[in-house]
Structure formats: structure tokens, C-alpha cells
Amino acid sequence: MSYGTETPVVGRGAAVIREIMSGGSARALLSVVAGFVIGAIFMVFSSEEFLAAAQYLTSRPADALGAAWTAIAEGYSALFRGSIYNYKADDIVAAFRPMTETLRFAGPLIASGLGIALAFRVGLFNIGASGQLLFGALWATWISTRVSLPWGVHLVVAVLVAILGAAAYGAVVGFLKARTGAHEVIVTIMLNYIAAGILTFFFRTPELLREVDGGGTPKSDAPATTAQLPLLLGPDFTLHAGFILAIVGVFVYWWLMERSTLGFRFRMVGHNADAARTAGINVERTFVLAMAASGAFVGLAAANQALGVQAGLTPDMDGTIGFDAITVALLGSSTAPGVLLAGLLFGAFKAGAPQMQVIGLSPEITGVVQGFIVLFIAAPPLVRAIFRLPPPQKTTVIADWWQKLTTKGDAK
Amino acid sequence: MKLELRGITKRFGALVANDHIDLVVNSGEIHALLGENGAGKSTLMNVLYGLYTADEGDIVLDGVVHKFKGPGDAMAAGIGMVHQHFMLIPVFTVAENVVLGHEPTGILDTLDLDSARKLVREISDRFGFEIDPDALVEDLPVGAQQRVEIIKALARDAKVLVLDEPTAVLTPQETDELMGIMKGLAKAGTSIVFITHKLREVQAVSDRITVIRLGAVVGEAKPTDSAATLATMMVGRAVDLSVTKKAPKHGEAGLSVTGLTVIGDRNNKVVDSVSFEVHAGEVLAIAGVQGNGQTELAEALVGLRTPSAGSIHLGKMDITHSSVREVIDAGVGYIPEDRSKDGLVGDFTIAENFMINRSYGPPFAKGLTIDFANRERIAAELIDAYDVRTPSQVTLAKKLSGGNQQKVVVARELSRELNLLIASQPTRGVDVGSIEFIHDRIIATREAGKPVVIISTELDEVTSLADRIAVMYRGRIVGIVDAKTSRETLGRMMAGATV
Numbered sequence: 031m032s033y034g035t036e037t038p039v040v041g042r043g044a045a046v047i048r049e050i051m052s053g054g055s056a057r058a059l060l061s062v063v064a065g066f067v068i069g070a071i072f073m074v075f076s077s078e079e080f081l082a083a084a085q086y087l088t089s090r091p092a093d094a095l096g097a098a099w100t101a102i103a104e105g106y107s108a109l110f111r112g113s114i115y116n117y118k119a120d121d122i123v124a125a126f127r128p129m130t131e132t133l134r135f136a137g138p139l140i141a142s143g144l145g146i147a148l149a150f151r152v153g154l155f156n157i158g159a160s161g162q163l164l165f166g167a168l169w170a171t172w173i174s175t176r177v178s179l180p181w182g183v184h185l186v187v188a189v190l191v192a193i194l195g196a197a198a199y200g201a202v203v204g205f206l207k208a209r210t211g212a213h214e215v216i217v218t219i220m221l222n223y224i225a226a227g228i229l230t231f232f233f234r235t236p237e238l239l240r241e242v243d244g245g246g247t248p249k250s251d252a253p254a255t256t257a258q259l260p261l262l263l264g265p266d267f268t269l270h271a272g273f274i275l276a277i278v279g280v281f282v283y284w285w286l287m288e289r290s291t292l293g294f295r296f297r298m299v300g301h302n303a304d305a306a307r308t309a310g311i312n313v314e315r316t317f318v319l320a321m322a323a324s325g326a327f328v329g330l331a332a333a334n335q336a337l338g339v340q341a342g343l344t345p346d347m348d349g350t351i352g353f354d355a356i357t358v359a360l361l362g363s364s365t366a367p368g369v370l371l372a373g374l375l376f377g378a379f380k381a382g383a384p385q386m387q388v389i390g391l392s393p394e395i396t397g398v399v400q401g402f403i404v405l406f407i408a409a410p411p412l413v414r415a416i417f418r419l420p421p422p423q424k425t426t427v428i429a430d431w432w433q434k435l436t437t438k439g440d441a442k
Numbered sequence: 443m444k445l446e447l448r449g450i451t452k453r454f455g456a457l458v459a460n461d462h463i464d465l466v467v468n469s470g471e472i473h474a475l476l477g478e479n480g481a482g483k484s485t486l487m488n489v490l491y492g493l494y495t496a497d498e499g500d501i502v503l504d505g506v507v508h509k510f511k512g513p514g515d516a517m518a519a520g521i522g523m524v525h526q527h528f529m530l531i532p533v534f535t536v537a538e539n540v541v542l543g544h545e546p547t548g549i550l551d552t553l554d555l556d557s558a559r560k561l562v563r564e565i566s567d568r569f570g571f572e573i574d575p576d577a578l579v580e581d582l583p584v585g586a587q588q589r590v591e592i593i594k595a596l597a598r599d600a601k602v603l604v605l606d607e608p609t610a611v612l613t614p615q616e617t618d619e620l621m622g623i624m625k626g627l628a629k630a631g632t633s634i635v636f637i638t639h640k641l642r643e644v645q646a647v648s649d650r651i652t653v654i655r656l657g658a659v660v661g662e663a664k665p666t667d668s669a670a671t672l673a674t675m676m677v678g679r680a681v682d683l684s685v686t687k688k689a690p691k692h693g694e695a696g697l698s699v700t701g702l703t704v705i706g707d708r709n710n711k712v713v714d715s716v717s718f719e720v721h722a723g724e725v726l727a728i729a730g731v732q733g734n735g736q737t738e739l740a741e742a743l744v745g746l747r748t749p750s751a752g753s754i755h756l757g758k759m760d761i762t763h764s765s766v767r768e769v770i771d772a773g774v775g776y777i778p779e780d781r782s783k784d785g786l787v788g789d790f791t792i793a794e795n796f797m798i799n800r801s802y803g804p805p806f807a808k809g810l811t812i813d814f815a816n817r818e819r820i821a822a823e824l825i826d827a828y829d830v831r832t833p834s835q836v837t838l839a840k841k842l843s844g845g846n847q848q849k850v851v852v853a854r855e856l857s858r859e860l861n862l863l864i865a866s867q868p869t870r871g872v873d874v875g876s877i878e879f880i881h882d883r884i885i886a887t888r889e890a891g892k893p894v895v896i897i898s899t900e901l902d903e904v905t906s907l908a909d910r911i912a913v914m915y916r917g918r919i920v921g922i923v924d925a926k927t928s929r930e931t932l933g934r935m936m937a938g939a940t941v
């Protein structure tokens with residue numbers, strides 16, 4: 031296989047990714063804490079008790095402080111009840127349901143986060159999780175609604191088709207980059223629109239995937255029961271095998287990136303494409319393979335979305351997973367355990383938000399917290415790249431402290 | 443102007459780059475600052491130039507203590523600096539470059555280029571620079587560009603001129619001219635700090651020498667001291683700078699290159715009908731001033747560039763259009779000239795760097811996975827055999843010193859079964875101690891009956907390693923001569939003269 035002579039752009043972008051990823055777990059943890067602090071501020075200012083007490087702040091400051099504390103405590107305990115354990119629930123099933131909901135939401139976030147993380151490790155910004163997910167889901171839906179297969183085989187084929195579809199869609203990006211030097215950010219964004227368009231067209235056209243007896247709105251049939259991801263904890267819980275797919279994905283990702291020679295070459299290209307080329311690596315081919323692999327992990331999320339439901343699908347089935355995946359990969363430093371934990375955290379936000387609404391807080395606060403966490407992690411290198419500032423000369427106190435903890439000797 | 447640095451200390455975290463350095467440069471003196479790469483010379487000069495602030499110590503000019511907040515302050519105080527990499531705008535004329543940043547203006551703030559021209563002409567005439575103020579910088583040879591840098595500093599009334607490794611890019615003749623200029627400037631009263639690691643130049647031009655090692659001054663030396671004495675001070679132990687090698691045993695042709703032509707990035711012939719042969723057990727050195735096609739030639743030999751004409755044969759095998767991986771598998775070892783860009787993955791560990799060009803099969807891979815046990819064993823062996831100074835094999839390559847990084851590259855390339863070794867600037871930016879070691883290894887490869895191609899801009903390296911020398915100029919080989927050819931002849935060839 032050979033490609034044109036255009037050299038793909040490997041420059042500032044890859045360097046920024048490297049710097050963001052090199053932050054390590056200390057920065058991730060601090061960002062999460064800082065994000066929660068910001069979230070607390072929002073909770074305080076949306077509390078009517080606090081705003082009332084703030085009117086006479088100077089005369090009785092304890093009132094305002096007390097109201098602020100109550101607002102924060104109530105807000106975060108609602109988030110806890112909604113995402114981990116509902117201690118106010120009437121029965122044991124309802125008490126544990128929040129945890130299973132967190133896992134259900136986390137599944138596609140983890141899977142697609144792995145895909146984005148893989149691209150990051152190769153020095154590529156894959157902004158196209160949404161497009162890859164929709165394209166994989168399209169063909170999985172075809173299998174699940176238009177093809178009859180025996181129990182067991184049907185599900186396996188549908189999942190594989192979701193993975194292959196998303197991988198193929200990712201590979202297109204790598205191919206265009208390798209062949210023409212087109213920047214993957216632009217290409218993936220455009221392919222997101224195209225995938226959404228194709229999916230809507232398929233869901234609208236009766237000869238293709240439109241719901242039998244459906245109306246004018248684009249919608250598919252429900253997946254055949256033989257192709258549905260089975261429920262894991264019985265009918266009382268909605269948690270299904272999509273979460274298992276994500277966990278399998280975590281292990282495969284870990285093996286691929288840390289143990290396999292292919293992952294070694296992926297990382298080599300990500301760190302230093304020039305050295306990789308000099309070492310005999312076909313950098314262009316690696317871009318294609320890496321984007322296909324990136325898409326394959328997103329394909330697990332596609333299977334989750336297309337086969338994890340009992341009802342028909344609409345073209346917005348990707349929700350905000352496409353962009354959440356980027357935040358998961360960033361917070362998780364693109365490592366397997368990091369993405370797993372970040373996916374669980376953001377899954378908990380999604381699961382817990384409705385409980386916050388119940389006590390009168392805006393559920394969007396979790397989105398704000400999520401945004402700030404990622405901002406704290408990614409902003410310093412991005413800001414420097416945009417304004418072309420040099421990297422900091424001095425390390426921070428925390429970085430020094432962290433380095434002392436983690437390194438024993440030093441090179442001479 | 444008399445420059446004094448008193449107890450300058452600069453720390454980066456735990457690393458002390460400059461440790462209480464004292465330096466006195468008298469008015470009209472050429473003071474050489476001699477030290478290995480990483481000894482702290484550049485840090486010290488960046489402190490002097492206001493790019494870094496010293497943690498301790500004073501900069502004293504004619505008895506007055508100065509605090510520089512940036513290069514602007516340093517320039518205003520009379521300090522000029524000529525960097526290793528020129529800070530010129532290629533598409534501007536000499537006059538425009540010289541006044542850049544402090545342009546003389548006429549009425550309505552228009553650029554007064556006439557007075558800029560006059561300024562350049564005046565300085566140029568005073569010191570015999572022979573620079574045309576209206577020439578475009580990109581049309582000038584490297585030596586002349588360097589003189590433009592010097593004019594730039596003098597135009598701002600520099601009384602102390604810092605030259606950072608100024609000869610790295612010059613031909614021997616241009617180096618001689620530069621030394622003449624330095625002597626002329628000193629005579630006119632300019633104080634010069636001459637930063638270098640080349641002993642020959644230090645002996646030729648300096649009045650006094652300060653040697654620094656590991657961030658501290660080790661002592662002062664005289665230009666009349668022998669090269670061996672200076673090298674010992676610089677490295678901290680006795681070094682043997684000569685390379686002993688047996689007579690070549692001319693085997694059959696190992697590498698034959700015929701009519702090789704490479705089109706460069708700017709669509710010009712960067713390598714132009716080059717032909718040569720390297721026999722088994724022979725070292726052919728390709729000499730020349732940087733930028734005359736040597737880099738592109740090496741890249742074509744290893745498959746990184748596609749030749750537009752000609753052929754490359756390794757033994758009987760045609761590797762003209764082979765991919766890099768095929769060339770590697772054919773047993774070609776390659777030490778690239780820019781190790782941090784092309785030779786190493788800085789964020790990989792040393793052990794990982796040993797396997798970057800052999801990730802497809804044994805001994806580093808077992809099926810689809812990395813053979814970690816084997817890698818650990820081989821890495822330990824190589825670190826030991828090639829004397830890589832590192833805390834561990836999982837240390838990141840970027841944390842190593844230049845010399846140790848180069849040893850990692852050399853170890854990786856020489857530890858394979860080779861049929862040809864191509865080494866491009868094998869000792870650039872490498873400390874003297876490591877140079878000795880790397881040279882020995884290259885000669886050992888030759889003694890083992892392999893053909894070796896060395897590409898180097900350092901004449902000392904070329905003459906001490908080579909059996910034959912090919913000189914490149916503007917993409918062509920102007921001649922292939924015996925290793926005993928005089929430096930003068932080689933210098934003329936490097937400037938384009940045919941033998």
C-alpha cells in the first residue's frame with residue numbers, strides 16, 4: 031500500500047496533545063476538585079435562602095454562610111443519591127438503582143472515550159466520535175431490524191457490524207490525512223454532518239430503515255429481541271450488556287496500547303513522527319490504522335446506543351456522547367484506567383443530574399462542572415499554543431512535589 | 443569595556459546550571475569560554491544577555507553593577523550577541539536587517555534607509571567586512587551572514603560582543619576570516635567572549651581561556667597550553683583525541699552509488715549526479731560545509747527520500763527505491779544527524795528507544811506483543827556495553843545528556859547485524875569523552891569488515907576517521923581524495939574548488 035508524497039501535518043497540534051496528556055493523575059485529580067468547587071459556587075448562588083441572607087450580609091454574615099453551606103450540602107447529596115446510592119429510597123432496588131444508572135451512562139462514554147484517547151496517543155484530534163458512532167449504529171440497526179438471525183449470532187453480528195462501520199468511517203479520516211494532508215479536525219467535523227445526514231435519510235426512507243407503519247418523522251424499528259443487548263440485573267434495572275462491552279474495551283485498549291507492538295508504533299508516531307519514519311515506520315499507514323482503531327472503540331458505543339434499547343431509534347441517538355468522549359479522554363490522560371474512571375465520573379453526572387432537578391437545582395450544573403474540569407486540564411497548554419507563549423520556565427510547587435514523590439533518581 | 447561576572451549562580455529546580463561563576467573580560471580582550479555541551483556556557487551567556495535572571499551574583503560593566511530585565515537592557519548597556527542560529531530576516535536587505543528594531547526615521551516617521559546604508563558601509567569599511575548594504579541576506583554566504591550579525595551588534599554600540607559557537611557553520615577559510623575579524627575588533631577596543639568547544643580555535647585566537655565544567659569554573663588556561671591539557675580540563679580526565687586504526691582491508695564494493703540525483707524541498711537538485719563506492723572495511727567520509735546536500739544524500743541512502751535518478755546498490759542488492767524498513771532489514775545502520783528529531787523518541791524510555799526500528803519481530807517482539815523480558819535483558823546489556831550513563835533503563839531518553847542520548851542511538855544501530863553503517867554528524871553536540879567512545883565504536887565496525895559512510899562538517903573528525911574523503915559542494919562531489927590530504931586543500935574543495 032502506498033500513498034502520495036504529501037506529508038501530513040504533524041506539528042503544534044500533536045505537541046499540545048502531548049502536553050495535555052503529560053499532566054498525569056495529580057493534575058486530573060486537582061482539576062476534578064477545582065471543578066467541584068466551581069460547581070459549589072453555582073449551587074450557592076442559585077439558592078434562594080442564600081440570596082435572601084446575602085441581603086443583610088454585613089449585619090448577620092453567619093446566616094449567609096449557613097445558607098451557602100446548606101445549598102452545597104443539599105446539592106451534592108442530591109448528586110450522590112442520583113448517581114451512587116439513594117439512602118432515601120423506599121426499597122433496596124430503588125436504593126441501588128442510581129449506581130446501575132451511572133454504569134449504564136458510563137458504558138458508551140468509556141467506549142467512545144477510549145477511541146478518542148487512542149487517537150490522542152497517536153497525535154491525532156479525533157473530533158468525529160459522533161459521526162463514527164452514527165455510522166456504526168446505522169449498520170447495526172440494519173442488522174438488528176432488517177436481518178433475521180438465530181439468538182446469540184444475531185447480537186454478535188450486530189455488534190461486530192457496529193464496530194466495523196465506525197472503524198471504516200474513522201479509517202476514511204486517516205486515509206484523507208495520509209493521502210492529501212487534510213487536517214483530521216476539519217475532516218472529522220465535516221464527516222459528523224455527513225453521517226448525521228445519511229442516518230436521517232436512512233431513517234426517513236421506508237425502503238431503507240424507516241419504522242414499518244411509521245409516520246413522517248425519521249425513526250427506525252426497535253431492534254429485534256435477538257439483537258438487543260441483554261439486561262444484566264433483571265427487569266428492575268435498565269443496565270445492559272453495553273457496559274460489559276465497554277469494560278472489555280478497556281482491557282483490549284490496555285493490551286493494545288501498553289503491550290502490543292502495534293500500540294508501540296502508534297505511540298511512537300504520536301510522540302515523534304520524524305523518528306518513527308526514520309525507524310522504518312510507515313507513518314501515513316499508521317494514521318489510517320490508528321483512525322480505524324479509534325473508530326472501532328467508538329463502534330462499541332455505537333453498539334451500546336443502537337442495541338441497548340427496546341424502542342425505535344431516532345437520529346439524535348448519539349446525544350452528546352461525541353463531545354463527552356473528548357472530555358473523558360482528556361480527563362483520563364488517554365490511559366485505560368484513566369478513561370475508565372473519567373467515564374464513570376461523567377456517567378455519574380448524567381445519572382445524578384435529575385435528582386438535582388428534583389431539589390430545585392439546575393441539572394446543567396453538572397455540565398458546568400464537567401466543562402471546568404476539562405478546562406483546568408486542557409487550558410494551560412491550549413492557551414499557550416493559541417498565544418504562542420513559551421512553556422513555563424519554572425515548575426510549579428505542586429509539580430515539584432509530585433515529581434519528588436514519583437521519581438527516585440535523576441539523570442546526569 | 444571591562445566585563446565582570448561575579449559569583450553568577452543560576453538554578454533550574456534542583457539543577458545548578460551555573461555555580462558561582464566568576465569571569466573577567468578586559469577591554470579589548472578575546473576571552474574564550476571553553477566547555478563541553480551542557481557545561482553551562484549558554485546559560486551563563488543568557489544571563490549576561492538578560493534572557494535569564496541570575497539567582498545570585500552581579501554583572502559589572504566598568505565597575506557599575508547592572509540588573510538586566512531583558513535583552514533590551516543588555517543591548518542598551520553595550521552587550522551584543524551573535525547567536526549560533528542567526529536572527530536575520532532572509533528577504534530583507536543587510537541595511538534593513540541591521541536597523542531592525544531601532545530604525546532611523548525621517549519626517550512623518552518614514553524609514554530612513556539612506557542613513558541605515560551609511561551606517562552599514564561605515565562599520566563594514568572600518569573592519570574590512572566587505573558587505574553590500576543592499577544585498578538580500580538570503581543571497582549571502584553563511585560567513586557573510588554572520589558578519590551581518592556582527593554589524594548588527596556593532597551598530598548598537600556593542601562594547602562587549604558574545605559569539606556563541608560561531609564557527610559551527612563555517613568553512614575552514616571562513617573560520618580564518620572570522621578570526622581575523624575578531625582580532626581586528628579586539629584591537630579597536632571591543633571585548634569579545636568567544637564560546638566554543640573547539641580546542642584548535644581557542645588556541646588560535648584567544649588571549650585568555652576560562653574553562654567551565656558542570657556549571658562551575660575549573661580554571662583558567664593559556665592559549666599556549668596543549669590541546670591535551672585543555673581537553674583534560676574540559677572533560678575532567680585525560681582523553682585520547684587521536685584515533686588509532688589499522689590499514690584498510692579493501693574488500694569488495696559494499697555500497698555503490700551511481701549518478702544519484704535528489705530533488706529537494708524547494709524543487710532544486712540538492713544532490714546532483716553523485717557517484718561513489720565504499721568498500722567493505724573502509725570508511726568514506728563525506729565532508730563539506732553544512733547545507734551542501736549531505737543531509738539529503740544520507741536520507742536518500744536510507745530510503746527517507748526518493749531519488750529522481752541514479753541507483754544505490756548494497757552488495758548486489760538494488761536498494762534505490764526501497765522503503766526505510768526494507769533498507770533497515772537489509773542491514774543498514776543509520777545514525778541521523780539530528781538525534782532528538784530523527785534518532786530518538788524523547789518521551790520513550792531508553793529500553794523502548796532500543797526497539798523503535800525493530801518492533802516487528804524477534805528479539806523485541808513475540809507474536810503481536812512486545813517481548814518485555816527480552817527487551818529488559820537487551821537494554822541492560824546495551825547500556826552496559828555502550829556506557830550509557832543513566833539511572834535506569836526506564837529513564838526517558840529526553841532526560842539524558844546529549845552524549846548519552848547519542849550513545850543510545852549508536853548502541854541501537856551497531857547492535858544489529860550490519861552490512862553498512864551510515865553515520866551523519868555522529869558526534870555533534872556530544873561531550874569529548876563520548877566522542878572518543880563513539881569514534882572507537884565506528885572504527886570497530888570498520889575493522890569488522892563493514893563499509894562505513896561518515897557525514898561530518900567537522901574536519902578533525904573527517905580526517906581522523908576516514909580512509910578516503912569525498913567533499914560535497916552544492917550537491918555535487920567535487921572530489922574524492924586520500925585522508926592525508928591537507929586541511930588547506932580540503933578547505934578549498936569545501937568552497938567548491940576541484941582538485
